[in-house]
Amino acid sequence: MKSKYLQLFRMLRIIFIAIIIFYGLYYLIDQVFNGAFVNWFTDHFISLQYEPYESVDGVVQTSIYTTLNWYELKMFIFGLSITGIIIVTVVIFVISHFYANRKIKEALSNARQMMRDYMGGEKEAKEVFPKEYAEISSQMLEIKSAMQHHEQILRDEANRKNDLIVYLTHDLKTPLTSVIGYLSLLDEATDMPSEQKNKYIGIALDKSHRLEKLINELFEITRYNLQQIELEKESIDLSYMLVQMTDEFYPLLQTHGNTINLDVKEDTFLYGDPIKLARVFNNILKNAIAYSYQDTEIKIWTEKTDTELALYFRNKGRTIPPRKLNAIFEKFFRLDEARTTNTGGAGLGLAIAKEIITLHQGTITAKSENEWTTFCITLPLN
CATH class of the missing domain: 1.10.287.130 (Signal transduction histidine kinase, dimerisation/phosphotransfer (DHp) domain)
Incomplete structure (x- = not known):
């Protein structure tokens, strides 16, 4: 309702300005340039007609009378009207333009101030922004x-x-x-x-x-x-990489009494940074060994589609609570809060793994239930 009244007020103001302009033109023509205007009007639109006639006494005389050139007057009024309309339109446009710019600047200034008050204060949004600024x-x-x-x-x-x-x-x-x-x-x-x-x-x-x-x-x-992680991608023989990695973990596996069941086909290739991805798989496998029950199997397998490859690591150990599972990829988060335990490090392994997988346009997730914990890494094939 307020905006409607504002628009009506603007329209009335434009009409008032137009009336002032027309009255000014009228006063200029009628009062200031009265004599000059009459002479000019007579020269352009009044014609003198001479008609001879014979008087009563037989003398031939000439009658003089004036006629108005309506065609010239109509063309002049038409041209004057067009010119007036153009002038009024230009004036209204210029005034509206400057008025709109001023209002926009005021609105932006008000919006900035309200944003500053809202972001820097403790007030609710509805207390700072009026209804007009709902969006x-x-x-x-x-x-x-x-x-x-x-x-x-x-x-x-x-x-x-x-x-x-x-x-x-x-x-x-x-x-x-x-x-x-x-x-x-x-x-x-x-x-x-x-x-x-x-x-x-x-x-x-x-x-x-x-x-x-x-x-x-x-x-x-x-x-x-x-550090700033930068990728240097190349074709990777995933099967060969995982075989090498499991061999490197053999002493640690022996200590914990764990074994690895590697179910990855020999012709499994993907495109990525081999050093960075090796670090990811290393971190996940190290966690799997650290948190597995003794004398249990750690299974690694892949599932492949036309566009992506999914790599799974599954181990048997204590079920990770949902609250901790949601935070497992956060920086400096440790599953073991007690510093006396030997499991876990600085809490950066999985956070770094997530960053590396994200840079590869992939995803990494974890699921833990019934004492089985499974990490799933999906990576694009190309």
């Missing part, structure tokens, strides 16, 4: 919600990262203290029995390996923020 209000609500969600994700990642660094730096002390302690004993007791000496050396070596793992986790955290 902008809806869009700003979505943008603000997305920004807040993204900021919350970044805060959660930062908190997990900070907690992880605190835990790691604290955990570094324990194996380091043990290594120093046992080496000190070996240094002081030169006549220590061989059996006891070998025992202390074994403990020191085990703690050194633990210390190395913790230091590698710290390096992985700092390196993640500095």
Whole structure:
């Protein structure tokens, strides 16, 4: 309703301006240029007619009278009307143009201010934006919600990262203290029995390996923020790559008592970055071994369509709760919250895997139920 009144007011204002223009023209012609106009009008549209006649006394005289040249007058009025219409149209267009620009600038300025107030404040959208800005209000609500969600994700990642660094730096002390302690004993007791000496050396070596793992986790955290993943694609023999990888994991598999059932055809090829994809498969297989029950089988198989290839990794172990399953690909997220466990690293393996698969225009998902956990990677064939 308010917009209708505004349009009526604009129309009345345009009519009023047109009346002023026409009255000004009339006053200029009738008052200011009265004599000059009459002379000009007479010269152009009035004709003098001379007609002789004989008077009563027989004298021939001439009668003079004037006639109006209607055709010339009509053409002049027509041309004047067209010119007037053009002038009025141009004037109205110019005035409307500047008026519209001014209103647009005012509207944009108001919209910017309202956006600034809404994004920087705690008010609801309906408290900041009037009904006329309902569409902008809806869009700003979505943008603000997305920004807040993204900021919350970044805060959660930062908190997990900070907690992880605190835990790691604290955990570094324990194996380091043990290594120093046992080496000190070996240094002081030169006549220590061989059996006891070998025992202390074994403990020191085990703690050194633990210390190395913790230091590698710290390096992985700092390196993640500095690296930029770039792909160098080529044709990959997937079957050969997975066979090599399972051979490399043989010692770890033996330690856990696990076996791998590799069901991938020899002629399975895909196009991608072999080094980056090897890192993805390595991370998933390492997790599968770490979280599997002892003496269980880890199965790897593929399913192929005309356009994409799906690669599956399945292991038997504790079922991952839905809450953790949804966060499994987030940075610095660990399934084992206790730092005393040897499973899991800095919580970056699966996050990096997801980034690499996404860069390959693929997807990576996880499903866990009834003690079976399955990772599925889909990749385009070309």
